Amino acid sequence: MSAAIELREIKKSFGNIPILRDINLSVAQGERHALIGPNGAGKSTTFNLISGYFAPTSGSVLLRGEVISGLPPYQINRRGLSRSFQVTNVFANMSVWENLRCAVLWSTGQRYAFWKNVDNLPEVRERTAQILADIHLTKRRDVPAGLLTYAEQRALEIGITVAGGADVILLDEPTAGMSHAETERAVALIRRLTEGRTLLIVEHDMSVVFGLADRISVLVYGQIIASGTPEDIRGNPKVKEAYLGEEAA
């Protein structure tokens, strides 16, 4: 079975400045994989590369064995990969319900239909209602997304990401800025929503990483210095030196 996501000899430079130098990464299907590393290591760049925001300078990105590097984001999304954003990126003027519904429309085959009433599509209603219940925002259904609290917006962000039914999910620092209690709730939500799917997550909160991940890769200055199970990573001297320090979680 081919890997869910595979990066082969990925290099990415902006102008003359190399950000990613020769990255090789493989995430198996159904695996929960965390990408950690200090700020500026290139984690967001890696995400942007995988999701099609830009193309690699050289090397290739594969999704379930198929090359996707160079494809525009919407085509990658249609092939079953979805991502969330570090800075909340929702449709601020639309209600929570409408936000989720937008995320559901393509995968229910609506495409650019201009002859159907969107309120009369039972499958769309079902799916949207299901996600709304899953992310526990039922009470805030009709609130414009721009008026939600920060934690609610992050939950909506995750909801939009998984609503389309993609089986490869990329989450970019989903618990950033959350309190301890909010983080715990978010982790439980993520665990539930990504059941049976492949998850690649960037995180700084080590408790989240070690609690959630099956495997961890450590990115430092654009290179992966270690990749393995949480125990491997915890005990790895290079990782400790570069990132974790002596106080591992």
Place this chain on the structure above:
Amino acid sequence: MSEISTTVAPPLPTATEKLQFYGMWAAAAVVLVLLPHVFGSGGSLTTFSLIGISIIFSLSYNILLGQTGLLSFGHAVYYGLGGFLVIHAINIIGANKLPIPLPVIPLIGGLTGLFFAVLLGWVSTQRSGTAFAMISLGVAELIASSALILRTFFGGEAGVSANRTKLFKIFGWSFGPQIQIYYLIAAWTLIAVIAMYALTRTPLGRMCNAVRDNPERVQFVGYNPHVVRYLAFCFSGFFAGIAGALAAINFEIANSAYLGAQQSGTVLFAAYIGGIGFFIGPIVGAIFVTILSLGLSDLTQVWQLYFGLIFIAVVLFAPGGITGLLMMHRPLVKAGTLRQVLPSYLHALVPTLAMIAGLVLAVETIVHYTVNPGDDSHIKAFGIPFDAASPLIWAISAVLLVGGFLVARKDWVRIREAWDRAGSIEREKDVTA
């Protein structure tokens, strides 16, 4: 329907709500039919006709601006091309005695608008924002300039004309009298409004809003924003073409002004002043702008200046337009706090009106001196006679303008405070509820 969608999802409209909804449209149709019986004069009929055309045009413009976030400076192109083609079509159909009646003709205009939108839309909608605005300007100038070169099609400065009564008659109507034209326009207005409203309730319509709010995120839910914008552009061109066709039928002429920058500017004004954030905004704007331009031009020589000043005022102080301003009060009505702010409005009314009166007085006096210096100085502005040569007038306008402003300023602060109070009361109610 599963339990989830009944408990979690927004409730489906009940039978009564559906009845109310369709009833509203039926009532609108009835109003349109009865309107000429209430206001039957020739002038009123012409005004209604112009309003109808403007409603269709402004709504078509708002498909771009309010719904998809595309600011166009050249929308008149599709309006004008629709108009020109319809004039030629009427002439050809009339000359060959084809059995095509006038009521169908606006569809030809729509298809023309659609054709050109399909042609020019893909490259136009590649980018949004300022780039789109610039492309729309460039394309519009291109086509408007070409109009003076391609004289056989566009008729040069004089334009092309047609006789709308020469077509195949149905119900024995020749469509010569204005009342028949009014009914034609009213019918098409209703159809167009219903169609454009329906569009907002489709998956495409929802994604247009999404592209407006966050084109980046739209990509990551599987949609190509370019395609969404392109389709919106095509629909917008279609309805603009219908509006242009009705204008051509109404005036029996089409000329390069139909395509020009002024026409593009007017529809922008109408949509924006009405309010681009709501579906009925452009309808309100179309009515307001049409009546204002017809009415003001009788009252003062420089109505266009007032127009521009009103537009700037809306941009500065009420970016949501008239509808936006009204809708802003909806939460207050719901919370019952409307009477907190109403008194402050009344209080501010007098000084604000005084300020505006001072401005108008100054403008009209200056106009007298610069535009008609030789005329008798006893002029009328807005129906009120005064002597422009008297130095007292300058004093009065200065007092009104400056004094009005100084007093009004305090009242505007009062209004803001009243809003704050209303907001606090509403929040308290929320907490205790």
Place this chain on the structure above:
Amino acid sequence: MLELIVISTLNGILFGMLLFLMASGLTVIFSMLGVLNFAHASFYMLGAFFGFQISRWFGFWTALLIAPLLAGAIGVAVERFGLRPVHRNGHVAELLFTFGLAFVIEEIVQIIWGKSPVDFRIPSSLDFPAFTIFSTNYPAYKMFMLLVSIAIFAALLIVLKKTRIGLIVQAALTHPHMVAHLGHNVGRIFMLVFGVGTALAAVAGVIAGPALVTQSNMAALLGPILFVVVVVGGLGSLPGAFVASLLIGLIQTFAVSMNGSLLGAFGPLSPAYASTWLADIWGVTIAQIAPIVPYVLLVLILIFRPMGLLGTRDT
């Protein structure tokens, strides 16, 4: 023929320098404030009309000094009381504000000075032929216009490269957000930039007024060309604006002075086509197409090279 080319080149460069006087201000305003000033050509027009009126009362040289200062002051007020409050309503609102402003300025100019051209005369001290090329006298006033444009261009260059404020402006051209982060008094800098930009446009108006027609439709005629220059050159690129200004100045001038058409080159079409649209295109002269060429260029650039010829930023 050679005479035509030389004269057209001189005129073309002159027109290009005038365009650059305006385009430079527009580019810097766009880069720093993020707003494409629809009313920029209106300040050009204000410069011309203020110049006309002041030169009627106090003479041309006073007008050359005072008119741009007046226009620049209005520009500062527009930024402070108009653009700054609108800024929080988004880019669309800013663009619409400048659009409304352009409209209102044109109306006011029409009210005060009327719709016909005004008699803005070349000052008698400059009204003589500078030199004779082949058989044509080239007016000294045009050389004066060229000299003023070059002088201002040189001054701009010095300010940009050698002064602190120039450094900030250069930085803002490519990284506008950073300027605020660096702790400069952004408000004051914006007012200054807008004021100087509009004053430059006004200078162009004062010196162009006597040579070209000073009329209330000046802004509407020149405005779109100005946008073409700025977009073709690349929003945010001063060198690009310079190149594009000269390019378009030369193209326009040559197109107007040449007078070919397909008709002239290949002879008339058969009479069967005489009154069709084909005949229109066949008979159209290059001079007639001249007004359209910049827009074709604009659309082509926006499609194929949206960052412009030398631009570094996307719109």
